[in-house]
Amino acid sequence: MELRKNYFADVRRDDLHEIGQPRPRSDSPGHVTGKTAFFADRNFPGMLHLKMVRSPHHHARIRSIDTSEAEKHPGVVKILTAKDVPHNVYTILILIQIGPEDETVLADGKVRWKGEAVVAVLAETERAAQEAAAKVKVDYEVLPAVFDMQEALKPGAPLVNEYHGQNYYLYDSGECRKVRFGDVEAGFTGADHVLEQSYQSSPIEHAPTETTGCVVAPEGNDRFTCYTNTQAMFFTLDNTSIILQMPGSKLHFVGGTVGGGFGGKVDVIVEPIAILGAKLTGRPVCFIYSREEEMQISSPRAAEKVVIKDGVMKDGRIVARKVTGYTDAGAYSRHSPYGAQKGAGHYPGPYTIPNVWIDTYCVYTNRTPSSAMRGFGVTIGDFALEVQMDKLARLIGMDPLEFRFINAYRDGDMKAHRQPTEGAALIECMQEASRAANWPVAEKYMAMSSYVKGA
Amino acid sequence: MxxxxxxxxxxxxxxxxxxxxxxxxxxxxxxxxxxxxxxxxxxxxxxxxxxxxxxxxxxxxxxxxxxxxxxxxxxxxxxLSDSGVLHPLQRAFLDTFATQCGFCTPGMIMAAKVLLDHTPNPSRDEVVEALSGNICRCTGYEPIIQAVLTVARSNSQNAA
Incomplete structure (x- = not known):
């Protein structure tokens, strides 16, 4: 490994013992010997298996649920519906005061996406649970559904989620997150060229090799030990405490070993219902997503649409940028209001632009609820922004890398959301990239600095 | 039943x-x-x-x-490990950082072992082919291929 010492020579420390040194991973010996204990490697005598009855419709009213045939199926121990869940309507980010509670653990009166959990079946074997789940009869009245964000925002669109009252998340700033900096319209008026482009992405599944799940063991002291592959241990513990109306002291979560997460295991989905099953039966419970559930039911990265309008001068300066971002939350909030908000702060990109206007919407549709995935809220935005940067450079006949040097943010620059830039290193990264990719730029750009004034 | x-x-x-x-x-x-x-x-x-x-x-x-x-x-x-001593493949997976989440690792090591048992000195293409039925979603394929090739090289040196 090589550490370049020519950058930031006066601010860097060279007495670091770990950085730049290869160190063995502490978990690798367990991985290569097969000794690492993933949650599904826990097995308890008498363990029950939980399977979900899921909605076959994108949007429907539930007229009735009949579990009588399923209850008679050999091996079935317990069947759970909405009425069994102490605090059935929840939302994950309520822990940081981002409400309202808008999602049901088990559907109550309505389903809002295809695959939504309706009834939980606990049985002696996985097979018995699966067979009994197929015998649960749910009578649905199918409702009109909406799958496109622009359609969902139109007046008269089917209302996806009554807990919100409209098909977008209502921020304290109104129907969207807003950033206002300078005078964007004046910027466009004074620009040599204006370019407006639209970018969009589909949902993306994380597809971890280990599917989402947990194993719960009731302890003798009225506590429950939950072995889980959640990526959000304390969010899960606290939300479970709310959903089950059970003090956190009754819950012992064991985790940290995750067979691939990538953000796909931060929702609180399997643990509360499995612990409830263990509580009501007094038996250990195992709830593991099948591969099909992992691909179809677990939250994907949100679909996004990004519309960017830029005003640019012939000399390469971007003088105005207007961005409208749409994040498809699917039927429920989960982490998407936060993702859309992150986008608002991020959309100017790592560039200093004097006039900026940003609106980002978190939109509800009858699609699978989306949530976290590797840089959610900014990753798709970065794709859009950097494609836009290439198009702008082409428009004014400038080298795309030199175009980025001209607009790169530097220490002391004020960002559009009013955070002063500190610790910028974009210029230095681009200088290294220029050398590594053998993409030469003019000497004046190679002499620039992120933090030396005038350079 | x-x-x-x-x-x-x-x-x-x-x-x-x-x-x-x-x-x-x-x-x-x-x-x-x-x-x-x-x-x-x-x-x-x-x-x-x-x-x-x-x-x-x-x-x-x-x-x-x-x-x-x-x-x-x-x-x-x-x-695979003999009284606490790691098998060369296990050692190589450790040394080349060929594990990340670890979930695919036991399967990868089995696939690599069968390859080396049959073909002690495989080409890179043969390693890739032998591992092609094993998915690593952390996308750490390159270090895994390197781990197997490291053991293969040491096999051929021992044979020489």
Whole structure:
């Protein structure tokens, strides 16, 4: 490994013992010997298996649920519906005061996406649970559904989620997150060229090799030990405490070993219902997503649409940028209001632009609820922004890398959301990239600095 | 349901179990015998995390019925290290940072072992081909290929 010492020579420390040194991973010996204990490697005598009855419709009213045939199926121990869940309507980010509670653990009166959990079946074997789940009869009245964000925002669109009252998340700033900096319209008026482009992405599944799940063991002291592959241990513990109306002291979560997460295991989905099953039966419970559930039911990265309008001068300066971002939350909030908000702060990109206007919407549709995935809220935005940067450079006949040097943010620059830039290193990264990719730029750009004034 | 008796050698030890007809070898190993080193990632033969060695051949234990393994000799990753000394493949996976989340690792090591047992000095293409049935979703394929090639090179030096 090589550490370049020519950058930031006066601010860097060279007495670091770990950085730049290869160190063995502490978990690798367990991985290569097969000794690492993933949650599904826990097995308890008498363990029950939980399977979900899921909605076959994108949007429907539930007229009735009949579990009588399923209850008679050999091996079935317990069947759970909405009425069994102490605090059935929840939302994950309520822990940081981002409400309202808008999602049901088990559907109550309505389903809002295809695959939504309706009834939980606990049985002696996985097979018995699966067979009994197929015998649960749910009578649905199918409702009109909406799958496109622009359609969902139109007046008269089917209302996806009554807990919100409209098909977008209502921020304290109104129907969207807003950033206002300078005078964007004046910027466009004074620009040599204006370019407006639209970018969009589909949902993306994380597809971890280990599917989402947990194993719960009731302890003798009225506590429950939950072995889980959640990526959000304390969010899960606290939300479970709310959903089950059970003090956190009754819950012992064991985790940290995750067979691939990538953000796909931060929702609180399997643990509360499995612990409830263990509580009501007094038996250990195992709830593991099948591969099909992992691909179809677990939250994907949100679909996004990004519309960017830029005003640019012939000399390469971007003088105005207007961005409208749409994040498809699917039927429920989960982490998407936060993702859309992150986008608002991020959309100017790592560039200093004097006039900026940003609106980002978190939109509800009858699609699978989306949530976290590797840089959610900014990753798709970065794709859009950097494609836009290439198009702008082409428009004014400038080298795309030199175009980025001209607009790169530097220490002391004020960002559009009013955070002063500190610790910028974009210029230095681009200088290294220029050398590594053998993409030469003019000497004046190679002499620039992120933090030396005038350079 | 009628039980079926099954007897096989697992990592050098004799094992005998009664299983339900239709039980997969993966289920029998993990939930009955207690060897959890083979992992269930898809239960449909597409991810390779459940790979084990049966009579010298690489097999997907999620698609193998336990009752067909009567009299077989079965190896899994948990049986690879000899009294605490890591197998060269395990050592190489450690040294080349070829594990990330670790879920695919036991299956990867089984696939690599069968390759090297049959072809002690494989080409890079042969390594890639041998690992092609095993999915690593942390996308750490390059260090995994390097780990296998490291052992292959040391094989050829020992042979020289």
């Amino acid at each position: 009628a039980k079926v008796p099954v007897q096989f050698t697992l990592n050098g030890s004799e094992k005998a179990e009664f299983v339900d007809s239709g039980t997969t070898l993966l289920h029998a190993l993990r939930d009955k015998i207690g060897d959890t080193s083979p992992k269930g990632g898809c239960h449909q033969g597409s991810c390779g995390a459940c790979s084990v060695i049966i009579d010298g051949e690489l097999r997907l234990s999620c698609l193998t019925l336990a009752e067909t393994c009567d009299g077989a000799v079965i190896s899994t990753t948990s049986g």
